[in-house]
Structures are given as C-alpha cells and as structure tokens.
Amino acid sequence: MTPEQRALLPDPTADLHWSKFRGAIHDIFSENAHSHPDKLCVVETKSATSAHREFTYRQINEASNILGHHLVQSGVERGDVVMVYAYRGVDLVVAVMGILKAGATFSVIDPAYPPERQCIYLDVARPRALINIAKATKDAGELSELVRKFIGENLELRTEIPALALLDDGTLLGGSIDGQDVLEKQVPLKSKSVGVVVGPDSTPTLSFTSGSEGRPKGVRGRHFSLAYYFPWMAETFKLNPNDKFTMLSGIAHDPIQRDIFTPLFLGAQLLVPAREDIQNERLAEWMRDYGATVTHLTPAMGQILVGGASAQFPTLHHAFFVGDILIKRDCRSLQGLAPNVNIVNMYGTTETQRAVSYFEVPSYSSDGGYLDTMKDVIPAGRGMLDVQMLVVNRFEPSRICAIGEVGEIYVRAAGLAEGYLGSAELSQKKFLTNWFVDPKTWAEKDAAESQGTNEPWREFYVGPRDRLYRSGDLGRYTPSGDVECSGRADDQVKIRGFRIELGEIDTHLSRHPLVRENVTLVRRDKFEEPTLVSYFVPDMGKWASWLEQKGLKDDDSAEGMVGMLRRFRPLRDDVRDLLRSKLPAYAVPTVFIPLKRMPLNPNGKIDKPALPFPDTAELSAAAPQRRPSALKSLSETEQALAQIWANRISNVTAPMIGPDDSFFDLGGHSILAQQMFFDLRRKWRGIDISMSAIFRSPTLRAFAAEIDRLLNFESFTSNDDNTEAAAVANEPDDEYSRDARRLVDTLPKTFPARAEDILATEPTIFLTGATGFLGAHILRDLLTRKSPSAKVVALVRGKSAEQALARVRSTCRAYGFWEESWASRLECVCGSLGDARFGLTEAAWDDLTNRVDAVIHNGALVHWVYPYSTLKPANVLGTIDALKLCATGKPKQFSFVSSTSVLDSDHYVLESERSIAAGGAGISEDDDLEGSSVGLGTGYGQSKWAGEYLVREAGKRGLKGTIVRPGYVLGDSGSGTTNTDDFLIRMIKGCIQLSARPNINNTVNMVPVDHVARVVIAGAFRPPVSPIGVAQVTGHPRLRFNQFLGALQLYGYNVPQVDYVPWSKSLEQYVNSGEHDDPESQHALMPLYHFVTADLPSNTKAPELDDVHAAASLRADAAWSGVEASAGAGVTEELVGLYASYLVSVGFLPAPSASATGTRPLPAVTITDDQKDAMAGVGGRGGTA
Missing domain, CATH: 3.40.50.720 (NAD(P)-binding Rossmann-like Domain)
Incomplete structure (x- = not known):
C-alpha cells in the first residue's frame, strides 16, 4: 500500500477511548424526564382494537420506577435476567426501562414464536423474573401449557407479573393476584429513583441470534454501548429532540433496542404503529399520516414499506438499515416515496451491539443522481465514532488487507457485547484480544487517567479491553476507505462438487426488472438431494406491460401455489435465461418459486424455514396443460424416455414433459445423466450412446432422435449387405476440424519476431x-x-x-x-x-x-x-x-x-x-x-x-x-x-x-x-x-x-x-x-x-x-x-x-487396513490446517480463467 492508501484505512493500534462511559441509558432517560416531564414520549397510533394513546416522559419514567422497585423488592439482583412476554407498544418500553433501573438484564419472548422455541429461550436465559404484557396475553393467548410446564420444572422465578399494562392516564397495573394488584405496594415510589448503580460492563440485554443445530445463542450486551454513540449520531445525522422515531423492528430482535433507546436518549418521540398498519401500502400511509422523521428498518421491512405503495412521506429525513444486505433497487424505491430521506446502511451484528459501520446515501432531493454512481449492493462503509472495520488477511491475520483485497471483517470497538451466555469457548473464538497492540497499553493509560477519581460505576468495570469481533463476513476496502461486503466466509454451498455462492445468484436475480424481492436457498428434494431453489416476488406494477411486450396473456385461473407457478411461468423462464447468461450452468437454480410476498419472522427478516417447497403434484398441476392427443403424439421412444427422466428427476412426472423440454431445465444434471444412461442401457439392451449426446441434444425430442438413430443402426446391421447401415456406421465426425480450418481466417496475418533472447531481461x-x-x-x-x-x-x-x-x-x-x-x-x-x-x-x-x-x-x-x-x-x-x-x-x-x-x-x-x-x-x-x-x-x-x-x-x-x-x-x-x-x-x-x-x-x-x-x-x-x-x-x-x-x-x-x-x-x-x-x-x-x-x-x-x-x-x-x-x-x-x-x-481415501501383513507403510505427508481450510475452493486441471 502507498502511504496515501494506508492513511485511508483504520489504525488497529489507535486508542478507541475504552473507559469513556457516558452513563446508563435509563439514567439518561430519567434526566430527560426531569428536564421535560410533559413532553410526549411514546405515541401508540390508532388500531382496530385500541384508540390513539399518548404518554409523556413523566408517565413512562414513573411507571418504570414502579416496576424497577417491584423487581428489586422481589429479590431480583443486578445482572439477573428478566424475561418479557412482549407486545409492540408502550408497555414494552416501560418493561425495558423498569428492568434496567433494577440493574437487571432484559430479554424478550415474542408470542409469535412456537412454544418449543420459547422453551429454548427460557432454557438459555434462565430468568429470575417474568413479565407478561397484558396485550400479549390478550392478543396471542397465555403462555402455553408446554412453556408453563417448563417454567415450573426448570426455573426458580422470584416474581412474575401476570398482566403489565399502562392505562391511558399513566396508571401502571401489573395484574391481580389474590385480589390485589402486584404493583400496588410500589406505586408510592413512582417518583423515587430505584438507585441501582451499574457500570459499562454490567449486562442490560440478552439478545438471541442463530446458533448451531437450531439452538439460539444468548448474546450478553454491555451498558457501555447503549448510550455511547448517540451524541455522535445526533451530530452526524442531524437527529434532534423534535424528531419522531418509529417502532418497526421485531420485538425480540436486538434492533428494537435502537428503536427505543435512540428517541429516549435524545428526548424525542417514539411512534408505535398498529399491527394492521405494518403491511404493504398501509405502512407508507401511516408514515405519511403521523409525520415520521426517522426510522430503523431491516431491508425486508423496507420492502414492506414501499411494496405497492403510492403515499409520499416527505417528512422522513433518515432511514437506518440494519440486519441484511441493502441493495440499490430498494434505496431507489424508498427515495421514490420519501424524496428527502438520507439512507444510512449500517453494518453490525448482535455481537457488536451499537458499534457499527455506516454508509450514507444522500436524499434524492439533494443529489438525485447519486445512486446512479453506486454498485448494486450498498457498501458497509466505515466505523462510527471509535469503531473500526478491520479487513484482515484470512491466512495471515497479522496483516490488514490492502485496498481491494478480500479478507475477513473484524469489528474493533469498546462497545462490543460481553459474549455468549454459558459458552465461554465460543466467546473466546469470536471475541478476540487485539493482536496488533499490547493490551497493557490501555490498562496503564486508564490507571493513570482515573487516579484520584471516585466514579461509582467503576465497581462494575473490569478495565479497558481491546477486543475484535470476528464476523465471519468477507469484505474489502474500496479506494475511498469504505468497506464493502463480498459474502460470508461460510456462504458457499457445495452441490455435486461445485462450490456456489448463493449471494452471487441473488445479486443477478435482483437485477431482473420484474423481481422485487428474492432469496436463494438449498433445499432437499424427495430424493434428499440438495437442490438450488430461488424464491422471488414479482413486481406487479410492471407485470401487465411486461406481458404485453412479450405478446402474452395473463393466466390467473388457478389459486394457491399451483396458480402462482402457472401464472408466472413466463417470468420464471425469463429469469432462468438471465441467470444462464451470468452464471455457470451448475449455479443456475433448478426450481423457481414466485410468491405474493416473502414471509417474515418476528424480527423482520425473511423467514427462510417458512418458504414453501412445492410437491410433485403441485408442480405437475402447474406444468403446461397438454391434451391427451398431444401426449399420444409422442413417439414410443419419447414416451419411454419421458418416463425414465421422470423416474430420475425430482418433482417431475412423465405427463409434465413435452417434446421441447430440456433435461437440464427440468432439473437434470451430469450425475443424474450418468444414472439415466444406465436406465437407457437396461431399456434398450446393448445401446451404446455417447454421454455427450445429452449435452448436444438435451430436449426430449432431440435426445429420443439420437436413440432412434442408434436403434435403427442396430436393425440395419442384422443384414450384412445393408449399405445404408454401412453409411451410418462410417459417417464421419469432422465438424471440429472443418470449423478449425474456417477459423484460420480470423487469425492475424503476421506475428512479430523477437530478435533478442527472451531471458536477456526479467520477462x-x-x-x-x-x-x-x-x-x-x-x-x-x-x-x-x-x-x-x-x-x-x-x-x-x-x-x-x-x-x-x-x-x-x-x-x-x-x-x-x-x-x-x-x-x-x-x-x-x-x-x-x-x-x-x-x-x-x-x-x-x-x-x-x-x-x-x-x-x-x-x-x-x-x-x-x-x-x-x-x-x-x-x-x-x-x-x-x-x-x-x-x-x-x-x-x-x-x-x-x-x-x-x-x-x-x-x-x-x-x-x-x-x-x-x-x-x-x-x-x-x-x-x-x-x-x-x-x-x-x-x-x-x-x-x-x-x-x-x-x-x-x-x-x-x-x-x-x-x-x-x-x-x-x-x-x-x-x-x-x-x-x-x-x-x-x-x-x-x-x-x-x-x-x-x-x-x-x-x-x-x-x-x-x-x-x-x-x-x-x-x-x-x-x-x-x-x-x-x-x-x-x-x-x-x-x-x-x-x-x-x-x-x-x-x-x-x-x-x-x-x-x-x-x-x-x-x-x-x-x-x-x-x-x-x-x-x-x-x-x-x-x-x-x-x-x-x-x-x-x-x-x-x-x-x-x-x-x-x-x-x-x-x-x-x-x-x-x-x-x-x-x-x-x-x-x-x-x-x-x-x-x-x-x-x-485430506479425507478422500480411507486408511489401509492395519491388519494387512507384508505391506509397506504409507509414506508420511504433512498437511497443515491452513491447507485443509483452503482446499474447499480449489478447481481442477485448467479452469476457464
């Protein structure tokens, strides 16, 4: 790297102000409540079952004081987990702030999760208290018998609040036990601080993220991160107390913390939509009607916001995206409805808490052509205040990657989470001590600077820890010093020996003008074979004109999966053709499934397990309808061949196969072709057909003709004098040599001669x-x-x-x-x-x-x-x-x-x-x-x-x-x-x-x-x-x-x-x-x-x-x-x-039998772990590049 390039990149030895604790978020909120008690804090907008409700900072502060006192008096101690059976609304804000005031750790159960998963969360968290929000039990029902049984047999709760509810006048109820509200005794303490001291290493949050074998990991947050970055964000993004924020994140997803804590830190207002407003068209109208100015979204929630919408909401000035890859298409759609919105792509994980990177796309009103200069995927950008995005060489971690070089992304910050609850080994693998600098440096500096101070929070501070979070994401520095992501280190899949980047498929698929949303997965077919499946949501606003351009008519005659497959078959074919032009054949998905909308999990991300996979009957029903006469028109060979293909290719039946259908389009591949050739030899004894025939003639009609030619040849050879047979047998295959002789004309006429020895200088x-x-x-x-x-x-x-x-x-x-x-x-x-x-x-x-x-x-x-x-x-x-x-x-x-x-x-x-x-x-x-x-x-x-x-x-x-x-x-x-x-x-x-x-x-x-x-x-x-x-x-x-x-x-x-x-x-x-x-x-x-x-x-x-x-x-x-x-x-x-x-x-061969006598031992070879890790991505003898 040149000195100029190096200056653009973060210095992994720089001081990131490890001990600059700004205070606990709940204390800052309480200060705001005392400064402007009557200012609106939370607004629940009107729903089908509830009127419009507004609550001030005083009301939220007093209600959370009551709850905090109750938890402390019930024996909840600093760091204990309190689980909330939650509902989107003001009650969740009260529950969170009350738990934090008690010095405890809040965690959330979403009623939308199945009982089995709720039990896993409880098992990981081991809470000492449980808060049931009344609206959650009213809307989704009480905790199931399975969950209740788990709690009774496995947990020792110190208190349970059966029905937390903040009434319209600010009165807080906890639910009645033995005729008395459980919070009644603490109501007189509503104006008194709970008074529990916490520090930067205290644990305010327990958030869940996906883990191995379907068991989620509990990530322990730290108080340091919750408030540290807000002053910088307010200055950088012009956030202020007059802003109206939205609560749109999944209630059990860690971005909900950003939804709640940002406005409460700034003294701003939090708008809570009704459930029925969080859907296509309605959400844009809600943003317009209530004048939202700042929102936090996942890309999937952003697509709901713009999907089918026409309502403009010009008051929105910042949209912060987290949780997934953000693409240019979605930014255009959002700015089409909100021309004044600056879009900020933030890269981070549950483990990095608020310590994230950012890349800001200016509003359309200020720079209408900016997105035209961008790639399809919006960069992750650079770290916020005292956050570094380190792209590290995967094979030499001591080396920061040069500009453009792909490496693994590590996040360095003082605001990283503590680690994983109950998994010290995993925490050590993912949260690493910074190897670029001696950690004693910061401890000595902190000791010198803190000498003579008596800050109460230091009792709950272990001292400076210079740590890196290993993300598992790949990325590179751009010439501007920003980071752009290039996939997961583990986002490759291997199918039939080919390594495939799912992200690359999705990138190309998203470029089709009629694809609004898409995701590609590996699913198992009925033979348990891994199969690439692409799901996509068509852009219905362009559908009619697209059909007209193609000279096609819309077919919406059937319902359900069959109807969707049949209706969007022309689009499926067009999408497949696009991918064929961009990807190798083995990377083109076998199955394409159109959807009206992507299913989302409660966290606002695409719910991949909920994506449907059609069975053979549905695919057969969606196939082009052929009249019996058309089926009978197939030759005997074509009918037999169709049955052989259907027996080998998953989700295909013989009647689905027409004469112009390709073996490969139907889902065939080279391994299935090998198996199919065995079937051919059993069906037509002695037939000797070249494997290349299926690649040369992949359609049913063409391949059947190849078979017929060979069958006719065999019948000819039964007569020794048959001259036609001799002609067939001796037909020359010389197209390649004739083609080469033709191509000579494309060669240059002359080539320059070299006078000096080629090795006279460095070649x-x-x-x-x-x-x-x-x-x-x-x-x-x-x-x-x-x-x-x-x-x-x-x-x-x-x-x-x-x-x-x-x-x-x-x-x-x-x-x-x-x-x-x-x-x-x-x-x-x-x-x-x-x-x-x-x-x-x-x-x-x-x-x-x-x-x-x-x-x-x-x-x-x-x-x-x-x-x-x-x-x-x-x-x-x-x-x-x-x-x-x-x-x-x-x-x-x-x-x-x-x-x-x-x-x-x-x-x-x-x-x-x-x-x-x-x-x-x-x-x-x-x-x-x-x-x-x-x-x-x-x-x-x-x-x-x-x-x-x-x-x-x-x-x-x-x-x-x-x-x-x-x-x-x-x-x-x-x-x-x-x-x-x-x-x-x-x-x-x-x-x-x-x-x-x-x-x-x-x-x-x-x-x-x-x-x-x-x-x-x-x-x-x-x-x-x-x-x-x-x-x-x-x-x-x-x-x-x-x-x-x-x-x-x-x-x-x-x-x-x-x-x-x-x-x-x-x-x-x-x-x-x-x-x-x-x-x-x-x-x-x-x-x-x-x-x-x-x-x-x-x-x-x-x-x-x-x-x-x-x-x-x-x-x-x-x-x-x-x-x-x-x-x-x-x-x-x-x-x-x-x-x-x-x-x-390398595991390709088994070791020879130890019992074999009179044999030589295998010679010793050395294979390093580094070599083994790299082996997964290597190619063969040549390679096309």
Whole structure:
C-alpha cells in the first residue's frame, strides 16, 4: 500500500477511548424526564382494537420506577435476567426501562414464536423474573401449557407479573393476584429513583441470534454501548429532540433496542404503529399520516414499506438499515416515496451491539443522481465514532488487507457485547484480544487517567479491553476507505462438487426488472438431494406491460401455489435465461418459486424455514396443460424416455414433459445423466450412446432422435449387405476440424519476431488457468525461478483484481505452497476465456500487448462429456484471443497446453503399434494430426485438436513457441498433493470402494504435475523447433494399469485383481443398489460411470509417444530452471503410495487396513490446517480463467 492508501484505512493500534462511559441509558432517560416531564414520549397510533394513546416522559419514567422497585423488592439482583412476554407498544418500553433501573438484564419472548422455541429461550436465559404484557396475553393467548410446564420444572422465578399494562392516564397495573394488584405496594415510589448503580460492563440485554443445530445463542450486551454513540449520531445525522422515531423492528430482535433507546436518549418521540398498519401500502400511509422523521428498518421491512405503495412521506429525513444486505433497487424505491430521506446502511451484528459501520446515501432531493454512481449492493462503509472495520488477511491475520483485497471483517470497538451466555469457548473464538497492540497499553493509560477519581460505576468495570469481533463476513476496502461486503466466509454451498455462492445468484436475480424481492436457498428434494431453489416476488406494477411486450396473456385461473407457478411461468423462464447468461450452468437454480410476498419472522427478516417447497403434484398441476392427443403424439421412444427422466428427476412426472423440454431445465444434471444412461442401457439392451449426446441434444425430442438413430443402426446391421447401415456406421465426425480450418481466417496475418533472447531481461508472462491444478504449479515454478526473476500476469475470474489475487493465493495454499513475497511479482487481471479479448477493456488489452514477453495458455474448460459446440467458446475462441495477444506490441513467445486426447483415435493406436514393432518410439512430435481430423470421440479432444491446428497456423505466420501435450497429470512428486477430481485418482478410490480392481494391461501415460509444469515453461522460453513445435509429455517409466492399481495392495489396500467384466458388473450393482446415494458413500466413478462401464479396456488404449522435442526443451531450460530434467519423469509405485498417503490425510481415501501383513507403510505427508481450510475452493486441471 502507498502511504496515501494506508492513511485511508483504520489504525488497529489507535486508542478507541475504552473507559469513556457516558452513563446508563435509563439514567439518561430519567434526566430527560426531569428536564421535560410533559413532553410526549411514546405515541401508540390508532388500531382496530385500541384508540390513539399518548404518554409523556413523566408517565413512562414513573411507571418504570414502579416496576424497577417491584423487581428489586422481589429479590431480583443486578445482572439477573428478566424475561418479557412482549407486545409492540408502550408497555414494552416501560418493561425495558423498569428492568434496567433494577440493574437487571432484559430479554424478550415474542408470542409469535412456537412454544418449543420459547422453551429454548427460557432454557438459555434462565430468568429470575417474568413479565407478561397484558396485550400479549390478550392478543396471542397465555403462555402455553408446554412453556408453563417448563417454567415450573426448570426455573426458580422470584416474581412474575401476570398482566403489565399502562392505562391511558399513566396508571401502571401489573395484574391481580389474590385480589390485589402486584404493583400496588410500589406505586408510592413512582417518583423515587430505584438507585441501582451499574457500570459499562454490567449486562442490560440478552439478545438471541442463530446458533448451531437450531439452538439460539444468548448474546450478553454491555451498558457501555447503549448510550455511547448517540451524541455522535445526533451530530452526524442531524437527529434532534423534535424528531419522531418509529417502532418497526421485531420485538425480540436486538434492533428494537435502537428503536427505543435512540428517541429516549435524545428526548424525542417514539411512534408505535398498529399491527394492521405494518403491511404493504398501509405502512407508507401511516408514515405519511403521523409525520415520521426517522426510522430503523431491516431491508425486508423496507420492502414492506414501499411494496405497492403510492403515499409520499416527505417528512422522513433518515432511514437506518440494519440486519441484511441493502441493495440499490430498494434505496431507489424508498427515495421514490420519501424524496428527502438520507439512507444510512449500517453494518453490525448482535455481537457488536451499537458499534457499527455506516454508509450514507444522500436524499434524492439533494443529489438525485447519486445512486446512479453506486454498485448494486450498498457498501458497509466505515466505523462510527471509535469503531473500526478491520479487513484482515484470512491466512495471515497479522496483516490488514490492502485496498481491494478480500479478507475477513473484524469489528474493533469498546462497545462490543460481553459474549455468549454459558459458552465461554465460543466467546473466546469470536471475541478476540487485539493482536496488533499490547493490551497493557490501555490498562496503564486508564490507571493513570482515573487516579484520584471516585466514579461509582467503576465497581462494575473490569478495565479497558481491546477486543475484535470476528464476523465471519468477507469484505474489502474500496479506494475511498469504505468497506464493502463480498459474502460470508461460510456462504458457499457445495452441490455435486461445485462450490456456489448463493449471494452471487441473488445479486443477478435482483437485477431482473420484474423481481422485487428474492432469496436463494438449498433445499432437499424427495430424493434428499440438495437442490438450488430461488424464491422471488414479482413486481406487479410492471407485470401487465411486461406481458404485453412479450405478446402474452395473463393466466390467473388457478389459486394457491399451483396458480402462482402457472401464472408466472413466463417470468420464471425469463429469469432462468438471465441467470444462464451470468452464471455457470451448475449455479443456475433448478426450481423457481414466485410468491405474493416473502414471509417474515418476528424480527423482520425473511423467514427462510417458512418458504414453501412445492410437491410433485403441485408442480405437475402447474406444468403446461397438454391434451391427451398431444401426449399420444409422442413417439414410443419419447414416451419411454419421458418416463425414465421422470423416474430420475425430482418433482417431475412423465405427463409434465413435452417434446421441447430440456433435461437440464427440468432439473437434470451430469450425475443424474450418468444414472439415466444406465436406465437407457437396461431399456434398450446393448445401446451404446455417447454421454455427450445429452449435452448436444438435451430436449426430449432431440435426445429420443439420437436413440432412434442408434436403434435403427442396430436393425440395419442384422443384414450384412445393408449399405445404408454401412453409411451410418462410417459417417464421419469432422465438424471440429472443418470449423478449425474456417477459423484460420480470423487469425492475424503476421506475428512479430523477437530478435533478442527472451531471458536477456526479467520477462513478464501472461498465464491463463492459474487457479487450476496444473496452472498453480506452473505459477509456482515461474515465481521460484531466479536470474532472471519473472513477473506473472494471471487471467482470473473475479469481481476485482484483489479478489482474483485472493483466489490465486487460496489455490496455492490449498496445494501446499504460497510465499507472500510472490504477491509483488504477481498481477491478476479479471477476465474469462470465451469472452472477446478475455473480457478485458481495450486499455487493459493494449497494456498487455506492450509489456508481455510470453503467453502460456493453459486455461481451458475441461469436461469429458460436453460437446465441441459447448467447449468451443472457452477452448477454441479463447485460444484465438491468446494468439491475438501475441500479434501486436512487443514480440512474444507462446506455449499452448493441449492434451494427448487429440490422439485418441484408432489411427494413432495402430500407428503407434507399427512404430513400436519397427523399433520406433511411438507417435512422432512432428506428426501433423491429420490422422485424427475425423472421429475424435470427445468434445474436449476435438476442441484441443482445433486449438492445436490454429496454433500451428499461427506458427506459419511467424509465431514462435510450443504445443505441449500432457497425458494424465498426477500429483506433485515431492509433496504428494493431488487433484482429487482426476480420473485415475477416482479409479483408485473406486477400486477401494469395490474391494477389487479390473484386469487392464494397457499402459498409462501418467506424469507428476511438477514435471508437466516444467515442460510447459520450457516450451515457452526454449521452443525445441522453430517456429512452432510439439512437446509430448510422456511418462518415464510408463506403468500399466495393472501395475498402477496393483500398487494399492503393496500399501495394504484390499483390491484383488478380477476380470474387467465382473468388475464392471459389481460397479453397476454398487451404483444401482440404492444404498450409496448419499455424497459420502457415492461411488467415486459416478461422474464417469458411462465411460468406465462401456468398455474401459478399449477406451483406455492409447498410443506410445515420442518425446524428443520435450527432452530438447528441458535441456535448454536447465540453465534457467537449475534442473536437468530431460530424462523425463513418471509415476512409480512409490509415488502411488505418496499420493495415497496425501489422499488419506485430506479425507478422500480411507486408511489401509492395519491388519494387512507384508505391506509397506504409507509414506508420511504433512498437511497443515491452513491447507485443509483452503482446499474447499480449489478447481481442477485448467479452469476457464
């Protein structure tokens, strides 16, 4: 960071005035009552069951004195918890202030909570007194028998007030016991202070927040925080005694404290709405009618305020938002009704109490264009007075993040809560002593400053505590020094191995013009599979015009869930299309559910457990209604296929599926596709259909046509003389090669030649795919080389360069290597393969062309069943962009990471056998690849063939470099770090799961990742031939499958060799038994099930490869790398043991049987906790950025 940037960020060693206690909030309120006793304090506005009621400061003060005296005289002691069975209104204000005057801790039960949860609150709080507000028992009923039983059996109450009520004239009643009101004896004391002294570390509040396993945590507040920040807020936000505040927060939610304490501190007025006014349209009218000037809202309550409303309320000048992410759309809606409102987004938690950050959006009347300059999510901003928002490096907590760098947010303040009631261990994990400064500093300063003073509150003060609250939220500093949140450290979910950010889905969904509110969750379907579900509330004000633009008619013929699903089906499709354009396919939700409104819990937040999940019958009823004749019009194959899909896809029935419905739109995914292919083989015996067919032809009609073509072919082949059958069988698949030849015309005409040695000065390398397994090892190799040192510019997907750098850092840590010194020589640019110019701006592109010396194009979309058309944007067009980068500016050299899958054809297997028989080394690196221009079986191999063709054509136009062809890229030869999503590693686990290994004697071209990385770099800087040559990476030694899998037995695993056919049958039985559907026991080979069970011995036959060019490159590279590696490297039985040891350490494999005799022990490997934490987010071999 520059000194200017550092000056913008908080100093974690600064004094935050730990001992500056302003006094207790209830004492300040009492002083206000004595200063202006007849001023209005609380106004309960008219409701359906109650008249308009007004109460002065004197009335509230006297009533709370009565209650406080009663509690003290009943034996309630300082710090005891008093539970309030509450109702929104003046009685709650009296109860809170009375409890605080008694020196006790108030906590609230909301009658809306179910009895079971009320019992949990009571169990956590262990109150010594209970106050029932009369309106609560009248409205919601008495405490249930279950709660009463819990109280009787588990609590020892010193007093219970059966029916607290403040009458219209200010008389306070507590309810009658034995014919006498329980508060009658204390009425004469109404003008006398209760006189209980409290200090900054006394506990005034016990608030509940969510905890593990559904059990809420009780957060113990401190008196310090309740009053400390109000003078600063009054000055900063122009709050004054003439303001009218609102009581809109959930009565059991800690923001209710802000609703109550802010006006009482300032001597202002608190407006309480009737329950029926807290709903769409009505709430805006209420704000207008009563002239509210300041409000505290959650974003969900804000949406209720503006939802369907037209009433303007110009008196509102400040709206403070807490509790959730605030988005620009909601700010616009609010300022549309309240043009004079400044919106303040406050970031904090129950644990930080009043110590929060703030970001202020000026009113529309003062700056109408301000929101146009903002991102979609309003920043958290910066800390209020003596509050610091520290964004800390997640892996090196001693380092504050630089501007733009993503880290974890810690809140530093004197006003943090005490901790969690009854959970010292959790408190120690979340409330941490500040490690940036010696805590003795503040104790010594306080001792010096307090010498000679005799402040009574110091008896209840443990002294200065410089603590940080660990929020678990991720964020970054902006160039202005504000903090913007970027999700939860734990807000990622993992579905079918893909890590998904729910917040990212919701951000994109909220941008649809017809989506007013939305939230995305993971729900379990009927098969207990995790399913992404997005809930959204349509903006009905725009619905009719949107339908008209689409040429559609509204269908509101059905009621309930079915009616909503049917009516908003066009919007669902439009929303899905939007998300498809913004997110990877695996992150697009399977189910979209429209709602009239979001259910809210009593705290004003979206009540996620209450969100409905439709059953199959409802989804079926909401599906497009097809006439019986339409169903009959489906072909026999289509009908059978529809039933197979319905059996596999949750919440889908066969009649719901039309000929143009897509397998994936219905909820299918790659794992279900594997299972579906097993069903196909059982239905149509012997059918051999490629997995890529479902991606190429995903609709019912198109996929059924694929099946019919194969069925027709089988019938043709029953006649040996059938020429039509021969034509079908020999139909060439050469679209990829024809496409490559067409794309040559898009290449630059010439490439500049480099005169001087590329290593004459420190080179700058542009690297794609740095967050993949191989890419990270290429990066490590580059950054560890010296004389000269290299600088790397990595293309990485991310919202900012800093977030992209964090992704790379996390990836490297996951693989067991990262040195912070690398950051000075590593630059990340945000972009993605497949986007034009990688999605870079023209200025960024031009900058790269003028300073990059070499391009290592390693990034790719790696998927073994996607068709060529799906892979083309990333793998072919992305390669063209990488080549174009070399065509202008500084002359560059090029290394393209291809794959031996370009040789996966019968032609090269036969050529290899002929070469070996004649004494040769296998397929030559000089081969022009025309032998596989037709008939490559995978879209991935086809895309790499096209990429190679284009690179060779660029070589003819002057580009210098190398095409590198790795085979199977296995783990690091030193650490054993391995990519668990590799086919061969899955084979290892799969064999252990089956307790058997197949007899396959083919050789396997496996090479450790560190050696492959070295070849890639050597190819870029020391090309073996000019202009473009091929370096084939082949294993030395090259084990056979039987040797590779047999090594497991050497290390104690029970995997006896069996013939392939029975092994394949046992795999089928394992997968389809129904006993291994959970993620933990699901078979490792499930994603490759079709490939493995089709004909693995034939499918794994591969040609032997010559590697003369690779060896020449490595010899020339030795001067820079310091390693003479031209002899090559391979996977040995010893390395298999190292890999297995690593896989056991990370929990991917079980440990071998301890009872096995005559076996080798697994070698020792070291996996740090830091490495384990980082592993969850790593990718595969390439990665599309």
